[in-house]
Amino acid sequence: MKWLWTGFALTAVLWAGAAGRDAFDRWVDDTVLPPLTVETSTEVLDRDGRLLRAYTVADGRWRLGIKDARVDPMFSELLVAYEDKRFYRHKGVDFVAGSRAVAQALRHGEVVSGASTLTMQVARLLEDGPTGTLAGKLRQTRLALALERALSKEEILALYYDRAPYGGNTEGLRAATRTWFGKEPVRLTPAEAALLVALPQSPENRRPDRHPEAARIARERVITRGLAAGVLSPELAEVARADPLPRNRQPLPALAPHLADRMRAEGPGPGGFVTTLDADLQARLETLAARAVGDQGSARLSIAIVVADHATGEILASVGSAGYEAERAGYVDMTTAHRSPGSTLKPLIYAMAFDDGLAHPETLIEDSPVRFGSYAPENFDGQYRGEVTVAEALRLSLNIPVVALTSEVGPARLFTALRQAGTDPRLPGGAPGLAIALGGIGVTPEGLTALYATLANGGSGGGLVHRPDSPRPVPRRVVSPEAAWQVGHILSTVPPPPNAARVHLAYKTGTSYGHRDTWAVGFDGRHVVTVWLGRPDGTPVPGAFGADVAAPILFEAFSRVTTRIEPLPPPPGALLLSHGALPLPLQRFQPRDAVFGPAPGSVALAFPPDGAMVELSGAPLALKIRDGVPPFTVLANGAPLVVGLHPREATLDLAGPGHLTLSVIDAKGSAARAQVELR
Template sequence: MRRFALIWLVAGLLAFAAARDGFDGWIAATDLPVLQVPVGTEVVARDGSLLRAFPVADGRWRLTPGPVDPDFIALLIAYEDARFYDHAGVDPLAMARAAWQALWAGRIVSGASTLTMQVARLLEEGPTGTLAGKLRQIRVALALERRLSKVDILELYLRLAPYGGNLEGVRAASLAYFGKEPRRLTPAQAALLVALPQSPEARRPDRAPKAAQAARGRVLTRLVADGALSPARAEAATHEAIPRTRRPFPALAPLLTDRLRRAHPEAGRIATTIDPALQRAAEALARRAVAGQGGRVSTAMVFADHRTGEILAEVGTAEWAEDARGGFIDMAQAVRSPGSTLKPFVYALAFDEGLAHPETLIEDRPLAFGSWRPQNFDRHFRGTVSVRDALLMSLNIPVVSLTEALGPERLLATLRRAGVTPEMPGGAPGLAVSLGGVGVSLEGLVQAYAGLARLGEGVRISAEAGQAEVLPQRLFGPVAAWQVVDILSGLAPPAGGAPDRIAYKTGTSYGHRDALAVGFDGRHVAGVWLGRPDGTPVPGAFGGELAAPILFELFGRAKQAPDPLPPPPPATLLLPNNRLPLPLQRFRPRDAVFSGATPDAPELRFPPDGAEVEAPGGGLVVKLAGGTPPFTWLANGTPVAVGIRARETVLPMPGPGFVALVVIDAKGRAARVSVRLR
């Protein structure tokens, strides 16, 4: 008898082992659903807060959970799956309890579905009321527990749990119902988020607030009974109002964020440099700025840190959702005429070339440039003025004269070195480029002004984290840049604007289609555009009257006080007109300067243009032919030798690097080379 008993015991153990191995093989062979659940792209601000979220392809709001209140996690597990961390995907005790209660009551009293089983159902969007569906959930749950950690399984639940409509996951629900991230939730909010996935459509608080409140109450009662929540906190939670509407998802900088998402379609998270508080303030300012302007008028703004190149706020439209104002058109990127805002770059180039100095006298009189006879905006002429006043008054004749002496292509080349892509209507540039006869975007214009604010050192501005960079080529020398900055800082502020705040320039395009203002202090640079996106005129629109007040208010909202502008570089020539070198006292237009056909014009024999030369001890040997002495020598726009009669001399140099060397003779004729000093 004992022998037969032993045989049966061995047979039983073998059968159990075979069954166990077969069961293990069955679980191991489970064909799991795809575990990489797609989430919508998130564009975040510099502090990590959400600027804008995008739904997944089928329109569902499903986001990466991110930080979730640990109290919510504790309440969820206590209510849904108290032994979550102990079972292997299926809870035998819960199953036995549910079966006993069903037999005793003659109906289903409680479920036995674990969080892992719920994840299995959500991954496959499988049925819940059939035996085959339940068996499939059990099999997938057991397989998931072997493949994933508990943390991974919980993360999938937090991402996939349904919360009504097209809301999936705790983060989307918290943003939609409470308007906040789920990092910190009240007990009432946590209980509601625990209750909703069990019957998301029937308990939607925005459609069935009474059902949602009742479900939340049942969760609170159970949690108190299980000791997971104190009676006092549960009582307080019952008095908290149920949210009755779905809040819109964050949509700060909507056109910028949409552009970044298109640029990175596969990215789940895109980091930006946007300051969310400043962005909100700028968007509010934009809406207010167009409120009294009538239909179809919009505005755009860009605000950046020119030290780092990071864009802190960018508004592409005044009313994103308003088609009448062209809200779908990103006017921060649209190519428009810059009006007079390019004039400072012409003056900086002229200073750098030794053509002029801020105190140089220049004529503002009727002049013909071929068949073109430009006029000033007010159709009046001022006669002889200083270059400083010509820029402050934004006179047209002086800047066109300087552009002719430089060549219009020089201005376009400078813009390209600033990282801007100018668009020329009709192809070849003409003299009108200095008056706005070229297309640039507002962001590009602000980027060019950032180079001016950095005293000629270009920088690529960007709202995308890590994309701003210093550009390799200088726009012009630091002395020339500072001279322009000094002039622009003397421009009177608009009515109501704080004095001594920023250096700025305004512009109005032909036909009053664009009103602009661009300015900077010692750290920040900003630009404002106002007009109609369709390009039709806005009668009476002037940059000084419309855009400049917005620019000053934008700076006021961004910072309490301005950062000081830079001091003059050591080589700056700070002299009145009568003490300037003779060639710089009065500008000589057209054939008086850079005219290679002029007899006996000065010619630089050494160093040759583009050469790399030694300057031992900081002195550079130069050799000159032609010209009428005395000669004035300039390096990067700064006089380094005045009244020189010899045709061979040694010039003191500012140091290693690129140097623009200019010699001007007694008749105002000049020659120029660019060299690199070692």
Template structure:
């Protein structure tokens, strides 16, 4: 009977235990867990993965994705905080018993029984640490976390959320702030300090209480030595290492670009760029030095790109982005400003393309009126008869206005837009002043247009985001015309102290000395420099050649020891001096050079029509001409393809297939032209 009674009690006990277990499981399963994906700050990284700029989370805390963390730090953390982390289910009964026994013997709490998972539970809920109710809640959440997450996921949460004093959370933010380095490689002293700080993050802040921080670090190291984790000699060496005495600023390279990308990619945590961190630092130092001796609130902008790939390698939006007096918050790579004379090369390229001129063509630099407008040269002097090459070298205004009148200002704007530039006209309609900078364009777009020039007329979209730089479909002008302009610009005298023939380059100064610019390129890279005041106030004495050009050349010096050579002339390039040019190209004559009564007899292409797509087997194209005075000179993309023809109908042998600018010049210098696509 007793045996039967004992069996009944055993069954009752087991049933009670099972019921308790089931009730406990249900209690854990019913736990209302906090969100398990803490908000992380956005990070913008360079092409090599290094951090350019990090952003705080919405409440102002620095909390970043830990990324790779030194395994030695993780070993110290688990060895010090939770040796059975991979064995318990969220609560370690042996740690609880040990802590309780120590408290009974000492009469006060000697060590806590919290596991790493319990600490994560507290950090997720930002709960209290001392009250019994808080401990019970942490234990319940820890048990639920262990059922929901893997051990590596729980450890990851700790690495993201552990407090390190002030607004620092997570091992990566702490490592960057206290050591100025990523946590992927830490010394044993650094790792021990990062293990010790979360236990009392405010009291042990090394930037405020270095001695308390040192003592806490050394206790971690001593315990690791006692437990055999670290050898005594390594502990002594680690204890001799200095404690960081200040909190470092987080990286903030390319701050304007980083902020722009973050706004454009809501929800992204990691944003990759094509920026070269070393070049970015060099460019930012150059920008700061460029304005250091200038009076007033002068800022600077710099864009450096690889024009073969379209990747932006450095972009400086302001000389000092934190300086409110100089409007450092304004990104001067994106602001619309006057380009000054930097658009003149595009006018010459278009004129060469239409067969209106050649680099050795003579043109008049003398006083003249265009309606009511009488433009002046920058120095208010006139040179008389000079070559186109000399006119562009000296950046004269009268010759380029004549060419702009011939090609039409709308043609210049269309070319810039084909390069991907956004241009804004003050009056809405383009006038001749656009050639002298009478429009708004950003520095980045201006550099992109010069990239098209450097690529022999083939434009490309520039981008600081990997994979977004793409060649554009429509050419700006022919390769011959682009090379002719490139050849002229490479012959400009460089700033004092700079190596000659390193770059093809051009400067610009806007009306009233508001903007000083320099843009240039070699066979691989293109860059632009802007200096001025973001609010548009004039800067007396600011000239592109004196301020911006030296920075441009020094930027290329920082980029590489020797320039990449410019491309050779295309095979069709006409390389002769003025007396050996075709007679119509020896001296520039505007389209309206003849008297009005002879205007009806000006040459006119009747076939093919402008903009046509024409079959040209083997490049043979039939053309028809009306009017004009023979003999006729025919040009394709600025190079002669037929000389001294008297017939008005002929067959020309043209390069093809593809786009071609076809033009004809009669004996009196009058011309007509069309744009075609040959099939």
């Protein structure tokens, strides 16, 4: 009999008003208003204000704030036409509608029309108390009158938008449009607007996913009244009636969950939880990450992808895992996990060597067995190439040349440069040693992205940011623009993975010791992308190599970042010379303390290098001689094999596999020797 209580309440209010205007005004003005603000879901937004992720409020409800969001005017017009057509004319209580409702109810013995105004509904939502008694209706009526005196009509509607129930744990118009239609309330179809007007009257009984017929009937009533009020044209009403109802609730966006959690822990900035991310790009890369990990067929494999604008240092996408599956430890944000970078630090080492005048891309450097005290590095494949250019050593990711350069640059200086670039490096213990050149250090995917952003940005950097209002790191000159460009130019000539687009992307791959981490990092004239794959617990992934596993994903990621790779133009000071045109000290790399090395011009074996394993398979052995004065004498295990050789290249017919000591003596008596294994 709620209609009866409504009638009594309206009668009591009319009586109070008639009894004395001043007393009535004091009664309304003395009303204690409940809190008008309500807890809304924490939202994490992308750079353009689009929703990345939201969190439920304390009671587990979705309640998205609508203060700064726009509402489709058609929804507001339909709401007023259906619920309270005199909303803009009454003072909180519509005595005309109330009197009519009471008279009709008494005449028919049942409720024919309602008397509750939108303001009264807001009052009920604010107090969330019982209204099925005279005291409850009086309190609601008094509060409605007080609200009209304290707030504008627009502010009252805003309270309704924030608190109206829409089924399940969804409250408020914006959460409803997200839940039922996957969109913001700024632009709604007539059918969508009509359903949202009808739902709050009986949110559970009219849920379209559970009670579609009840929802359809309720929506039809709103459409009919909207047509009668002139809010909807006959054509729009017909289209609205034909539109299907939503069959299921849609989940709210949950993009960049790891970064969103991190930002919540940091606390809101001046603009709230606003990121530098691009929601569309983030969604594309999360889809790629899930598919890429699934293609690998390993249940425990995880992935991290970071994309940044290297000119601004802003992170545009951050994928911390392929999903939240417990089996993959998907809750661990791998973008901030310190892992061994494998060979991915080599470009920085070469750039520092260029700046120190130790080498040039066309400088020749030895790739042969060598010891640095007790440390004897080896190439990943166990092979040696002899003398190669520095550019080729970087392209092939050879270990021995880069360790030789690190020995000259200094591990401590390299560690400092990594910190200046914003990588946040972690040493397993003790002072930096030569092993950091090959991955004996911990860096994060975010940190490695910062390093390559530094190289891509002309050698100047200092870290990345994920908030647009964060103070930018002070740029530090890590390497010169010329050295950074030379490294990038070399990396852009590395062949792409099979079936990948030949876009001349500057990229480097890496594989850590024991196949625990696989990497691929690349950059062009604007973006830098890092891909990491491995297991969060650090156990090996047998047979996984960065070039085979991570590089194809890198190229796919870049295709989702940009449609065109922008090359890096060379700076004015770049030294673009052939080997022969280099100054003599740069033609061949020599350690600073190389006092007792071979005299300049002494004969040398370019191939096979000392310590090499050579696959012959019945073919003759290729011999290449560098420097020295012909004619040459070639000995095999001390026995003359070729005498009076003038060309610097020859083929040697040798008997079967085994170990061989090969010696070459030139016309001036200088000699070179290599011990090789023939297979």
